[in-house]
Amino acid sequence: MKAKLRGHHLICLNFFRGEGYSEEFIRNIYSVIGKESIEIVTGPDDVCATCPFLKDDWCNNPDYSDDMIQFQDREALRLLGFKPGMRVDWKMIADKLPGIIEVWKAQFCGGCGYRKVCFG
Numbered sequence: 001m002k003a004k005l006r007g008h009h010l011i012c013l014n015f016f017r018g019e020g021y022s023e024e025f026i027r028n029i030y031s032v033i034g035k036e037s038i039e040i041v042t043g044p045d046d047v048c049a050t051c052p053f054l055k056d057d058w059c060n061n062p063d064y065s066d067d068m069i070q071f072q073d074r075e076a077l078r079l080l081g082f083k084p085g086m087r088v089d090w091k092m093i094a095d096k097l098p099g100i101i102e103v104w105k106a107q108f109c110g111g112c113g114y115r116k117v118c119f120g
């Protein structure tokens with residue numbers, strides 16, 4: 001089974017610890033991370049699909065803007081060396097994480113409410 005994921009979720013889901021915006025959202029993430037193959041997409045993905053903040057294909061999370069989310073997606077793909085449309089898997093991502101995570105943290109994690117969940 002294949003998951004469709006946007007750029008920043010390729011990084012952030014590696015730090016998922018069972019927390020999220022709703023029970024349905026959390027259940028869905030467990031299903032997404034259990035899939036072996038990933039197709040990289042732009043815009044709303046299989047995680048956004050059950051997010052309470054997704055409205056009309058637009059991220060309405062009050063802590064971010066849709067523009068910021070899209071910028072995060074582009075930066076995640078740039079750091080990982082991936083492009084939209086590529087098929088990847090979790091091991092390909094895990095192999096690249098050690099080399100990019102400090103840059104990612106410095107750029108994006110400071111203001112994120114899940115920082116403590118991810119990094120203690």
Ligand code: SF4
Binds near residue numbers: 051059060
């Ligand atoms: S907050 Fe925005 S980017 Fe994150 S899952 Fe929800 S809709 Fe998608």
